Amino acid sequence: MTGHTWLWTPPRATPASVGVGQLLRAYRQAHGLTQQQLADRLGFDQSYVSKVESGRRAIHDISTLRHIARNLALSPEDVGLAPGAMADRRRDTGPRSPAAEQVAASQRAWRLTRDHLNHHRISLARAAVRLYPETDRLGSGLLARPGWVWDRPVDIDEVALHWQDKVEPPLIRGDEPETAGSRPLLGGGSAQTRYQRYTRAMRDLDRPTLFENRLSFRLLDIGGDGTAPATADNRPTLNFGHTTYFDAVDVCETVAHEAAAAMAGTGLSWPALPFRARIGNPFDFGRRVALPSINTLTIRHDRGGQASFFLHRRSAGSVATAGGVYHVIPAGVFQPSGITAFHHEADFDLWRNIMRELSEELLGNPEHDGSSSRPIDYDTDEPFRSFEQARRAGSVRVSYFGIGLDALTLFGEILTVVVIDADAFDKLFGGMVQSNAEGSVVTAGPNRAVTEGIPFTHTALRRLVDTEPIAPSAAxxxxxxxxxxxxxLPGVRARTAS
Incomplete structure (x- = not known):
């Protein structure tokens, strides 16, 4: 696998970045900066700045464009954003009171820290995992209790989901005194009034394209001992109750924001992380909301001896969490497609959530966001009917690996894989899209069809996990x-061992 065929992300339909390279070069020359000095100011690698200036690397990510504009005090138009895209730019140019200046400075610092968070999530997760005992670590960036990951893949139907209607509210909500440093001043009143919720600050100061408070399934407990189930008595068991997406984000993004601020300051250590210390045991789901995402590695399996997998480059300007990183596709929060009891009953199912995400992220179909009162009929509605038929025929196989926690955010991460025979994949996903509302599908080179994926080889895996910004759950x-x-992947061993 040569360098020129390695990961390639097609441009998304976002504001044009034409001229950003020339802009950076002109800025450097006007301010007498070297590429390394400009890279340090922006928190980028010097090689990245060099590629952008030379035109070898285009910038399509809205969050990155905002980051450049804010750090260099440029207008949104300068970097190809629409007027008004920078939430911190004031319409008036008159003098501000000391209180208003204090609020502006607090919000500016908050945005800079959030930019730092979105550009360094992987390195922050790898540092955060080292705060916990080795026995609680699952790879680089994930936490897990012994037994949470099973000793072999388990068919998704073997995972038992249990429901609890009556659940005690969490003790930790994200508005504790220890979170003050992660919640900027609000303005419009006392200079000391802070945003009460992290999500409200996100809404006003750094709103992603996809940002909606949805009813979700709160993880309460994890059962099973992690061994391959010999009987139905020993199988993975996940217990749930209700929560909302913002309830989880208010805790998880706050604890991540705190880590980003600490890393940019004195370094990541417990004295610099009062909110993380207040949370305490990350596996105690009674103290805080644990909302899991279902992360599914999609593999196209050719019985002739080849396999490939698919990656997603998530846009930090579009999604509230895990933006700017490579991720498996599909991946989505475990939540119903609507708010009625019918939606709950139909959608409290791991495979059906995976099907919805396959439909949205690979085929580009509209998200089932709760805007319709009509539940999905998985037996008759397409593409779900075809997905289920292929699974019953054995050409689609869905397995559960286990569950972990992202060490940076403490979000739950359900780890799964779907293996699809090549003929079924080509039939089901022949119309696979290059980009969707959350980001772009990654290929192994600009001349590769998006349906080819990335060769499932040990070389590709190690290169991706060891050198690329890949989400810990995806890794x-x-x-x-x-x-x-x-x-x-029976029969594929000889062709994937290199």
């Missing part, structure tokens, strides 16, 4: 799939 899915490749 775990890849590592586990490789470990269990003989079970998941």
């Amino acid at each position: 775990a899915c890849l590592e586990l799939a490789w470990r269990h490749r003989e079970t998941l």
Whole structure:
């Protein structure tokens, strides 16, 4: 695998970045900066700045464009954004009171820290995991209790989901005194009034394109001992109750924001992380809301001896969490497609959530966001009917690896894999899109069809996990799939061992 065929992300339909390279070069020359000095100011690598200036690397990510504009005090138009895209730019130019200046400075610092968070999530997760005992670590960036990851893939139907209607509210909500440093001043009143919720600050100061408070399934407890189930009595068991998406984000993004601020300051250590210390045991789901995402590695399996997998480059300007990183596709929060009891009953199912995400992220279909009162009929509505038929025929196989916690955010991460025979994949996903509302599908080179994916080889896996900004849960899915490749991909061993 040569360098010129490595990961390539097609441009998304975002504001044009034409001229950003020339702009950076002109800025450097006007201020007498070297590429390294400009890179340091922006928090980028010097090689990245060099590629942008030379035109070898285009910038399409809205969050990155905002980051450049804010750090260099440029207008949104300068970097190709629409007028008004910078939430911190005031319409009036008159003098501000000391209180208003204090609010502006607090919000500016908050935005800079959030930019730092979005550009360094992977390195921050890898540092955060080292705060916890080695026995609680699952790879680089994930936490897990012994037994949470099973010793072989488990068919998704073997995972038992239990429901609890009556659940005690969490003790930690994200508005504790220890979170003050992660909640900027609000303005419009006392200079000391802070945003009460992190999500309200996101809404006003750094709103992603996809930002909606949805009813979600709160993880309460994890059962099973992690061994391959010999009987139905020993199988993965996940217990749930209700929560909302913002309830989880208010805690998880706050604890991540705190880590980003600490890393940019004195370094990541417990004295600099009062909110993380207040949370305490990350596995105590009674103290805080634990909202899991379902992360699914999609593998196209050719019975002739080849396999490939698919990656997603998530846009930090579009999604509230895990932006700017490579991720498995599909990945989505475990939540119903609507708010009625019918939606709850139909959607409290891991495979159906995976199907919805496959429909949205690979085929580009509209998200089932709760705007319709009509529940999905998974037996008759397409593409779900075809997905289920292929699974019953054995050409689609869905397995559960286990569950972990992202060490940076403490979000729950359900780890799964879907293996699809090549003929079924080509039939189901022949119309696979290059980009969707959350980001772009990654290929192994600009001349590769998006349906080809990335060769599932040990070389590709190691290069991706060791050198690229890949989400910890995605790295775990890849590592586990490789470990269990003989079970998941019969007949493919000889062609994937290089």
